[in-house]
Amino acid sequence: MPQRMDERERGLERRGLRRLALVEVSGPSMTPTVNTGDTLIVRYGARVRPGDVVLLRHPLQQDLLIVKRVVERRDGGWWVVSDNALAAFANDSRDFGAVPDELVLARGLLRLRPPADVAAQRTVRSAVSWAAVAVRPLSRRLRAR
Template sequence: MVPTLLPGDRLVLRYGVPVRPGHVVVLRHPFQHDLLVVKRIVGRREGGWWVRGDNPYVRNDSREFGAVPDELVVARAFVRLRPPREVQRSVASVTGWALSAVRPLSRRLRAR
């Protein structure tokens, strides 16, 4: 999900809420049900939701495993929390981190 999400980012999730195209969701991988993945919903297809990652070079999404049934969608991600990279030593650096650390996840579809 790079560039939307980076390694170490945390997500605030809501369970049991409706999802639609543009939402970022956590789902069980269709071939490995013990593996959770984060993808963006692109649309509805026969058999479930068509999902894609925001990184066009990674194909571990519906292009590989097809539509994802509703029962494999675990939760919808609402907010991304980015932890600090190092110790913040000044008010300016703490303020800069705080302004970039918490971001709502947009429902806009990204251009492909």
């Protein structure tokens, strides 16, 4: 039986906020854009364009969620790459090919970098200083491949 949404949930749905989620990142493949320990705010169902950072299901291991940058549209789906050219194992479209649309789940909106030392964030000035570098929109920069 379908559940009924209350008024608050309907309001969130209308504004697209029910589609937002927090995703914790592990691994070096997207460094320097996203580092291990960073949290991404992602939006499920958002339109994807070249340059976007996206959350997707790994095409060969669909229980694994990965974060990559969309480069272009190709036959069979989206070509996605890692930002870290020095990563020993890229785990991107160079390994598994184009990613079908149904495996691209969400577009990254913001990166939240954790404070280096939570105890050190005791003053308003230190908290503002941390926030100035910790909260960043995910750029649409494209890299030559």
